[in-house]
Amino acid sequence: MMKVYSAHLTIAMVLTGFISFGQTGKINGKVYDKNGMPLGAASVVIPKLQIGAKSNNSGRYIVESIPHGTWEVEVKHIGFKEFRDSVKVGPGVLTKDIQLDWAELLLDEIVVTGTKTFKRKTESSVMVNILDSKTLDNLQVCNLSEGLKFQPGLRVETDCQTCNYTQLRMNGLQGGYSQILINGRPIFSPLMGLYGMEQLPVNMIEKIEVVRGGGSSLYGSSAIGGTVNVITKLPRANSYEINSFYQRIGGGTNDFNLGGNATLVNEKGNAGTSFFFNKRDRGFYDANGDNFSEMPKIENTSLGINSFYQFSDNQKLEVSLSNLNEYRFGGEMTDKPAYLTQQSEERHHKIWMGS
The missing domain is CATH 2.170.130.10 (TonB-dependent receptor, plug domain)
Known part of the structure; x- marks a missing residue:
């Protein structure tokens, strides 16, 4: 009887692990300026998870393997103001386009x-x-x-x-x-x-x-x-x-x-x-x-x-x-x-x- 109980417990733990591993989502989108021009090499990061990605020449980015929940996204690009916002990640892919504003102080050009x-x-x-x-x-x-x-x-x-x-x-x-x-x-x-x-x-x-x-x-x-x-x-x-x-x-x-x-x-x-x-x-x-x-x-x-x-x-x-x-x-x-x-x-x- 004890052996049967242990087997059932082991199977339950394995299944729980598979379910937890599968509960991740993705964020993708485009980074652009206020004129609609794409911004390449922008850094899109979730600081708490220490994961992120960089936008390509078309301004496109994708951040993968994000656990479900609400996370703060941080976006940086040289010459632009830093952008922060909270997003709720669930199953599938969340699309979020991000507009960056020019930094006002360009005294060291x-x-x-x-x-x-x-x-x-x-x-x-x-x-x-x-x-x-x-x-x-x-x-x-x-x-x-x-x-x-x-x-x-x-x-x-x-x-x-x-x-x-x-x-x-x-x-x-x-x-x-x-x-x-x-x-x-x-x-x-x-x-x-x-x-x-x-x-x-x-x-x-x-x-x-x-x-x-x-x-x-x-x-x-x-x-x-x-x-x-x-x-x-x-x-x-x-x-x-x-x-x-x-x-x-x-x-x-x-x-x-x-x-x-x-x-x-x-x-x-x-x-x-x-x-x-x-x-x-x-x-x-x-x-x-x-x-x-x-x-x-x-x-x-x-x-x-x-x-x-x-x-x-x-x-x-x-x-x-x-x-x-x-x-x-x-x-x-x-x-x-x-x-x-x-x-x-x-x-x-x-x-x-x-x-």
Whole structure:
């Protein structure tokens, strides 16, 4: 009789163990920012259980083998506020998408323009002002020229009624004394910089670093007034974006802008490619009806590609190639060739940039 009782007790204990082992669930979902962009490499952890996972390039995560019950989930990502919430785990899979908010204090952002080396902003010996892509999107600007108008100490001036070139005045000096860089390289000559600011679309810009004051020892004689360094976007997660902008000037002139970009990153996150394109068409604008334009006709097409491959923590290869193609015609509003008009100016820029 005793042997039978012991056998029954052993079987009951084994069955109880199987039932306890099977009472686990899963949590999955997506981590993204307030603009809906996926956040890769976000840490999703249940601190009490010391288990968790990291989100992939699409922002997706899954935490497995979670015992049934109510647990606190903690989510962290560099540059974002920490997220905490309680979830109730039961049988099956619980789906929970998580939105992270940007951290307000970014005082130690990395800058390169001040000393031509990567330094924290607070450690740089030169004052560097930053205008990031998030701010440019909020301002609803479509090119570099419009974005720089919102930087303190800078004056973007539109000159010449016929061609409407823009020059960037820093410290009161003319535009030829302001150096414009693309990823730290002087792609534009001082003369080309007068037209180039309107040719650079904002959807290719990651951030703009501005240094006011002479920097000729680092960037040459064109940097007497100051330096503007345009940092182009590098891929961080798989995503795409298409945007358009339209305005009607004076009730009769159309200004249409269409742009887009896409990024592709591998699963390891050590290689990726980003593409961008931008198309702008603006007609003549005649403010006083004299058949001479106050704003010229513009046909602008920009496209480019940026790629990177990271060999190790301190070795990375970056390659970029872009093309700017702009036709600009101002003066007498006619279909005649420029040399047959009473007064006009016609310019056609075809620029290739690579690094």
